[in-house]
Amino acid sequence: MRxxxxxxxxxxxxxxxxxxxxxxxxxxxxxxxxxxxxxxxNVNSTLxxxxxxxxxxxxxxxxxxxxxxSFWSDLSKxxxxxxxxxxxxxxxxxxxxxxxxxxxxxxxxxxxxxYVLYDGAYQPFLANYALHVKPLDIMKLNDYAQVFVxxxxxxxxxxxxxxxxxxxxxxxxxxxxxxxxxxxxxFLGDAFLRSQVRMMCGSLIKACDGILSYDDLKAQRDRQMxxxxxxxxxxxxxxxxxxx
Numbered sequence: 001m002r003x004x005x006x007x008x009x010x011x012x013x014x015x016x017x018x019x020x021x022x023x024x025x026x027x028x029x030x031x032x033x034x035x036x037x038x039x040x041x042n043v044n045s046t047l048x049x050x051x052x053x054x055x056x057x058x059x060x061x062x063x064x065x066x067x068x069x070s071f072w073s074d075l076s077k078x079x080x081x082x083x084x085x086x087x088x089x090x091x092x093x094x095x096x097x098x099x100x101x102x103x104x105x106x107x108x109x110x111x112x113x114x115y116v117l118y119d120g121a122y123q124p125f126l127a128n129y130a131l132h133v134k135p136l137d138i139m140k141l142n143d144y145a146q147v148f149v150x151x152x153x154x155x156x157x158x159x160x161x162x163x164x165x166x167x168x169x170x171x172x173x174x175x176x177x178x179x180x181x182x183x184x185x186x187f188l189g190d191a192f193l194r195s196q197v198r199m200m201c202g203s204l205i206k207a208c209d210g211i212l213s214y215d216d217l218k219a220q221r222d223r224q225m226x227x228x229x230x231x232x233x234x235x236x237x238x239x240x241x242x243x244x
Contacts, residue, residue, distance in 0.1 A: 030090065043068055117182070157193065157196050
């Protein structure tokens, strides 16, 4: 039986989602930790995620699929067992049966990412979960984010070594809003290149700080020139939802 697993995780404790070579308990991936938990309940099939997240990146609704042996018909019991092995850094929210043709990655239609900024007095407890910044003009940040909406070739907004997939991506919605001292930048798209969201967010912050102009953002989007290739820290990035 194939199942769809929805989970959340604190990425600050892991070396990204994808299984790494020579993992240890003190240096492990999300997929590696879940795979080891599945082995403990005699599930030996390979899990497949909707996408990879880098080291330090969090998820509120990541999606996986895995094939279960026939003796695992009680999915609530399986969820309880897995959470007992995975908590507190990983939490299985739901396990549900799906058709055998379901694919967590290739069937995904849209993905929502959020990047969290904090512009209040320094809070050490937020260091792994939001990027501390000086106060930003939220209206300007929201307006600048619209430059990325639409179908574009984002070759200049990806980390080198990001694979050989096509660079065209569609951003359906983008923007920013404030909740008290938290500023959330969001992107809803069909798919994203390696570190694309972190690079876009970094360029938006620079534009709000006056380091870059709106025309600079457009020029890099249109591959006329590279004006910003630095990555902001992974701590504020969240895979928020995957749509099927």
